Amino acid sequence: MRPIAINQRALRSAKEELDSAREDLRSALGDVDHPSDDFPWRDLVVEGVRSLMGDAEQISRKCRTIAAAIDDSIIDFDELDVMVGQAAQVAAQLDQVDPR
């Protein structure tokens, strides 16, 4: 396995970009105002736009999922330090056990 190298600042920056994109996307979704007055093919046009808005909402959710995954990665490595420290402590304690 390759060694893990991590630049938390760069990861956080990537996460913030996704968070910001998600906010902008949600705001733009709220700005789409479907026409209520009639015109030829209105129902189909609105159905088509709604369908694509559903896709855009999915993208917004995926922004959050990937951002959360990045966040988890950052936190996981902090936790990993703790886990390794604990494992070392256990090993040290085992060293001190008198087998007699």
Add this chain to the structure above:
Amino acid sequence: MTRVVVDRVEVQQDQLQFGGPIGCRYHWLEPDEIDSYGDSVRRLAAKVELAADGFERTATLSEDVFAGEAADALRARAERRHEESVAVRDNLRGLGRAINAYSDVLRRHREGLEQLRAHAAALGLEIRDHRIWPPVETIAGDAPQKEVDAWERDWKAYQECFDLKIELRDARRASTRELVKALADHAGVHPDKDRQTLVPAGAHQVTFGELRREAAEEAMEAVRADDLADAAHRTVDGLKRREQGALGDLEEMVLAERPPEEIQAQATKVAAIHRELVEARVDAREADAVADREQAQASRAARDLRDAEDGTPRLVAEQTTSQPPTDLRNRLG
């Protein structure tokens, strides 16, 4: 030739008959508002592009920033999301542009109707309630020649206006095809899927081949989505087993008092597998949702086909050419 249409406004437009009043007022949503609607769709496309950029940035995080199995998995996942969001952006942009172009079509139609009204007024036809009215249908057989000539002139003027109106309608319809194509290409919606506006018609008007093809394609997509969901669940199960195994090994290593660096390496491995498992669970949930959606579409296509085969289709055939009553045309000689 018949073709399948469902839009109620278009059905209403088919009722235009020679000898009846000719509407000359634009009474639909203002083209500027439709243009704004298209703009809002394109603005949404621009925001999806920001998300696409965000995914791309994550997908291209360098090894210096983030390396290891978990990093590779995250990059691969972000790359998939990047591709998906680029496709959504392109679709939104394409449909937004088509709506903008359609607003121009309706703007031209409105201008055409204004010109038609002015033309009818110049020809001396009666305009009332935003309609151009036909001349009286009959004239006394013993009417003076001057009156007969005037009557014929009025009918010819009316015919001219009627033909202009048909031209306007047909030009608008021809331009509308671009919009309908964009809706199919970018949003996957088709006129014959719009259940609300369909009305019963005879079974002979249904394109069975098309419905069968659609039902078969939808069924195939549902099976494919189901397979993908199964594969995603198998991945989750496999990772669960790997995680349990790695945790067991870690425990044994600690109990066996292995060197700390070995324990650290094993703990790292456990953490990496766990992250993969979390992602695989998310992917599996998404795959389940897609499979459910595809199954619903397949069921709908199968239902449409069954309805058609039972002789209860919901499609209506449009008469694409108007047939003026012959008695009135004959009067024109």
